[in-house]
Amino acid sequence: xxxxxxxxxxxxxVTGLLLxxxxxxxxxxxxxxxxxxxxxxxxxxxxxxxAYTISIYLGFWVGLIVAPILVGLIGALVERYGLRYVHxxxxxxxxxxxxxxxxxxxxxxxxxxxxxxKAYLEPEVLQFPLFTFFGQNFPAYKAFMLLISIGIxxxxxxxxxxxxxxxxxxxxxxxxxxxxMLGHNVPLVFMGVFGVGCALAGVAGVIAxxxxxxxxxxAVVLGSIVFVIVVIGGLGSLTGxxxxxxxxxxxxxxxxxxxxxxxxxxxxxxxxxxxxxxxxDLWSLSLPQIAPILPYLLLVLVLIFRPTGLFxxxxx
Amino acid sequence: xxxxxxxxxxxxxxxxxxxxAVWIGxxxxxxxMPFIFSSNIGLYTMNLMGIFIIFALSYNMLLGQGGMLSxxxxxxxxxxxxxxVHFMNYIEDGAFIFPMWLLPIFGGLIGLVFAIIIxxxxxxxxxxxxxxxxxxxxxxxxxxxxxxxAFFGGEEGVSxxxxxxxxxxxxxxxxxxxxxxxxxAWVFVSVFLMYLFSRTPAGRMANAVRDNAERAEFVGYSQRxxxxxxxxxxxxxxxxxxxxxxxxxxxxxxxxxNALTSGVVLLMAFIGGVGFFVGPIIGAVVFTxxxxxxxxxxxxWQLYVGVLFVLTVxxxxxxxxxxxMMHTPAFKMKRLGSLLVPYLRIGIPTVCFMAGIAxxxxxxxxxxxxxxxxxxMSLIGIEFSTHSxxxxxxxxxxxxxGGYLAKTQVSQFKDAWDTANDPNADSxxxxx
Numbered sequence: 001x002x003x004x005x006x007x008x009x010x011x012x013x014v015t016g017l018l019l020x021x022x023x024x025x026x027x028x029x030x031x032x033x034x035x036x037x038x039x040x041x042x043x044x045x046x047x048x049x050x051a052y053t054i055s056i057y058l059g060f061w062v063g064l065i066v067a068p069i070l071v072g073l074i075g076a077l078v079e080r081y082g083l084r085y086v087h088x089x090x091x092x093x094x095x096x097x098x099x100x101x102x103x104x105x106x107x108x109x110x111x112x113x114x115x116x117x118k119a120y121l122e123p124e125v126l127q128f129p130l131f132t133f134f135g136q137n138f139p140a141y142k143a144f145m146l147l148i149s150i151g152i153x154x155x156x157x158x159x160x161x162x163x164x165x166x167x168x169x170x171x172x173x174x175x176x177x178x179x180x181m182l183g184h185n186v187p188l189v190f191m192g193v194f195g196v197g198c199a200l201a202g203v204a205g206v207i208a209x210x211x212x213x214x215x216x217x218x219a220v221v222l223g224s225i226v227f228v229i230v231v232i233g234g235l236g237s238l239t240g241x242x243x244x245x246x247x248x249x250x251x252x253x254x255x256x257x258x259x260x261x262x263x264x265x266x267x268x269x270x271x272x273x274x275x276x277x278x279x280x281d282l283w284s285l286s287l288p289q290i291a292p293i294l295p296y297l298l299l300v301l302v303l304i305f306r307p308t309g310l311f312x313x314x315x316x
Numbered sequence: 317x318x319x320x321x322x323x324x325x326x327x328x329x330x331x332x333x334x335x336x337a338v339w340i341g342x343x344x345x346x347x348x349m350p351f352i353f354s355s356n357i358g359l360y361t362m363n364l365m366g367i368f369i370i371f372a373l374s375y376n377m378l379l380g381q382g383g384m385l386s387x388x389x390x391x392x393x394x395x396x397x398x399x400x401v402h403f404m405n406y407i408e409d410g411a412f413i414f415p416m417w418l419l420p421i422f423g424g425l426i427g428l429v430f431a432i433i434i435x436x437x438x439x440x441x442x443x444x445x446x447x448x449x450x451x452x453x454x455x456x457x458x459x460x461x462x463x464x465x466a467f468f469g470g471e472e473g474v475s476x477x478x479x480x481x482x483x484x485x486x487x488x489x490x491x492x493x494x495x496x497x498x499x500x501a502w503v504f505v506s507v508f509l510m511y512l513f514s515r516t517p518a519g520r521m522a523n524a525v526r527d528n529a530e531r532a533e534f535v536g537y538s539q540r541x542x543x544x545x546x547x548x549x550x551x552x553x554x555x556x557x558x559x560x561x562x563x564x565x566x567x568x569x570x571x572x573x574n575a576l577t578s579g580v581v582l583l584m585a586f587i588g589g590v591g592f593f594v595g596p597i598i599g600a601v602v603f604t605x606x607x608x609x610x611x612x613x614x615x616x617w618q619l620y621v622g623v624l625f626v627l628t629v630x631x632x633x634x635x636x637x638x639x640x641m642m643h644t645p646a647f648k649m650k651r652l653g654s655l656l657v658p659y660l661r662i663g664i665p666t667v668c669f670m671a672g673i674a675x676x677x678x679x680x681x682x683x684x685x686x687x688x689x690x691x692x693m694s695l696i697g698i699e700f701s702t703h704s705x706x707x708x709x710x711x712x713x714x715x716x717x718g719g720y721l722a723k724t725q726v727s728q729f730k731d732a733w734d735t736a737n738d739p740n741a742d743s744x745x746x747x748x
Contacts, residue, residue: 036444082630089633092385095447096586097629099387103579104622111619111681220575224455231448285463293459299452304437307445 003134008257009250014142016249017149021204022222023229023241024156025197031173031236032190034091035083038098041223042105043198047071047205048214049113052120060123068202075198079191102219110216122210145207152203153242160238169193173236228299234312243310248295255294261286339508346500350493357608359492365604366499367560370506372584372596374553379582380590381514382546383526384439385447388454389581392551394461394573395430396423396558398468401568404476416478416489417498420559427555431548439543442529451575458574473569476562489563499560506553507597513549514593522546583621587628589635598636616681620674646736658732662725668718675711 026040050070051063058066078101086097122141129137160166171179172189180186205218212218229248233240302309333340349362371393378384400423407414438449461468468474478489489495513519521542524532529539562568571577580603588599603621610617632639646652700707 036448082626086630089629091443092379092383093629093633095385095444096582097626099579099582100622100626100629103583104619104626107616107619107622111616111677114684224451224575227448227451231452235444289463293456293463296452296456296459300449300456303445303449303452307441 003136004257006133007136007138008253010138010142012250012253013246014146014149014249015253016246017146017153018204018208019222019226019229019249020242020245021149021152022201022226023233023245024153024238025200026226026230027233027236027238027241028169028173028193029197030230032169032176032193033083033094035094035098036227036230036235037194037197038095038223039078039101039105040098040197040201041219041226042102043071043075043201044205044208044222045109045216045219046074046105047202048120048209048218049109049118049205050202051206051209052113052118052214055120064203064206067206068199071202071205072195072199076191076195078198079194083194084187084190102223106216106219113216115216117213117215118209120209120214141211145211148203148207152200156200225295228295231299232302232309234309237309237311240309240311248298251294251298252291255291256288258287261289342507343504346504349500350496356492359496361604361608363492363496363499363564364608365601366496366503367557367564368581368584368600368604369503369597370553370560371557371581372588372600373507373510373593374550374557375581375585376590376593376596377510377513377522377546377550377553379585380592380595381519381526382442382522382543382550384442384450384543384547386450386578387447387575387582388450388452388457388578389550389554390573390575390577391434391454391457392427392431392554393558393561393577393581394457394568394570396420396427396555397562397568397572398474398558399423399426399555400559400562401474401476401566402467404478404480404562404566405474408477408480416480416563417501419563420502420556423559423562424552424556427558428548428552431551435544435547435551439547440540442526442539442543454573454575454578458570461570461573468570471570473567473571475567478563478566495564499564502556502560506556510553511593518542518545583625587625587635589637591634592637592641595635595637602636614678614681615685616677619677645739649736649739651736655732655736658725658729662722662729665718665721665725668714669722670718672711672713672715672718675707676715679707679711 022040022044026037029035029037029040047067051060051067054063054066082097082101083094086093122144128140131138158166160169168179168184169189171182172184172186176186179189208222209218212221225248229244230241232247233242233244350359353359353362371389374392375386375389378386378389400419403414403419403422404416406412407416407419434449434453438446438453462470478495489498521532521537522545524535525537525539525542532539532542558568558572561572584599584603585596586599587602588597589595606617606621606624610620614620628635634641643652643655646655
């Protein structure tokens, strides 16, 4: 039991931090532009695919550096020539634009790389078990993912709170007009933050590609979860996004690891039920089974009872 | 069909035939369609079109008329479908006797029930919160549908048999043509009812809340209640569309209520134009045509649909109907003819440009997808080898020359457009 909890905890944190890498960019973009970028997870997918192609020719490490930069550039172009243009039609049009972009990027990825799963593997240097605990291996690559995520988190925090650029970004988020009056190029800041947010998603894609698989559906799998995180944490709150990422990461891994069902509960309470009734699916529900719907359940509950999210202070 | 919008302006005093001319025309068209397109594929496409027309119109009740962007509208469509197919099976088992052609009512009712439940908390706010709740509920339902196998049938879905009900005037729905008339009847009634709803005070207030919720509150309407009413009725009609889907395909699967279907309905409504009543109808027709015809010719039709969608959002936020409606001033001033030549001058190079791009994409796709020794490919009936140079040069020339010529024609088109729409200009117009 103890090793189960230990490994679930570790895996949960790895997943949570990975999710945070996506959620942080999404939240920053949302606080600036008031637009939830539906295509955010698509940039994550682009990161994985670009890194895959680069890793074939130049190796994993070059991909780790170059792919996020490329993704960031694509993101900046999308902001400059797409989103900024659509802005004139209002928020709903912007939301629909990013939705259409997500659809389009998925099609483009399928067009360029095909529909099958790509054999994008972790570098050989990292293909060994880091330690063995109660007979279970903990792969070194997961530790590497953990390290990169924490590194990026710390860097982001330092840049946002300590540097001059971070100050301007924060100012542009809260009072864009005033910041522009003071002589800062706010549209450029927007473009930069959008690009960096996409690049962060790209990094997440590069390191998650080998672990979670590189296939055209990978954006959809993660995309809605990232929304859930951003909304649960509170739209526009980085702290909230961090906490919510960890909650969702842990929730998902623990729900899969702990194999309990309603049936067990009923047995404990000495209640038996008719095995043929129409509600039989309800009685035999197990925790791993409902793991995929838990985040959405949480989302709906949060939106009903606390629409600002856990740490948010605004409702849109 | 674009004239439906015009009945809005119809005066009460005009005679019956003239007042309802659009509806009579719509009715005749629905009746006559199978005689024009009598092939199986034609019927299949038209059946799907009818279902999607109701579905897209119900969606537009939210997005276009109520200002609520939903990413989970397929929930009501799918649940309506599942409910109908279950009732279809009950009828087959003889549990009770019920005419098959009324089945979509059950779909509509379950859509309504779920819309009441979900709408009770989701319609509190429009905008991002509504969009996120709809997305969450949509994902919740899609994930649940794989868990509750007894109702949703798991991965293979639930299937039924539509021919088992008591026949109506000899209709037992064994043939597609009978199903077509069933769907056509439902389409006519639903479109009419949805149009009527948009003219009621409730429908009008939905527009008011969409445009300025605060002001509507000051007039004395609860924005939440107004949205709730639209939301419920929209759920009802989505359920009817789902019921028709169940009758037409005799199978409903998880795919019918997941995010993909929700995305498709958004796509249809938006491409058609959400600001107009007829917009989603046109969108549904165009999308179904693209889906069933384009997919016969190319594997990458979804890529084209994606490009079309993004271009629509960027450059034509009022959709195809919006583009058509832009021509009304010129039409009223009887100057549409003066635009013909400018349209041709810009249109022909643009078509060449697009053909070049499409040819390029198709050839690339073929080179990568086909077996190594298969170098011949056929594009709209033209056979050529992808390993020779000539087709690539042709594609390159089409793209570059077409694109360049189209660009040079933009200014003359703009001039002609301005002249045609200028109310003060000489009525002769300048057809440059």
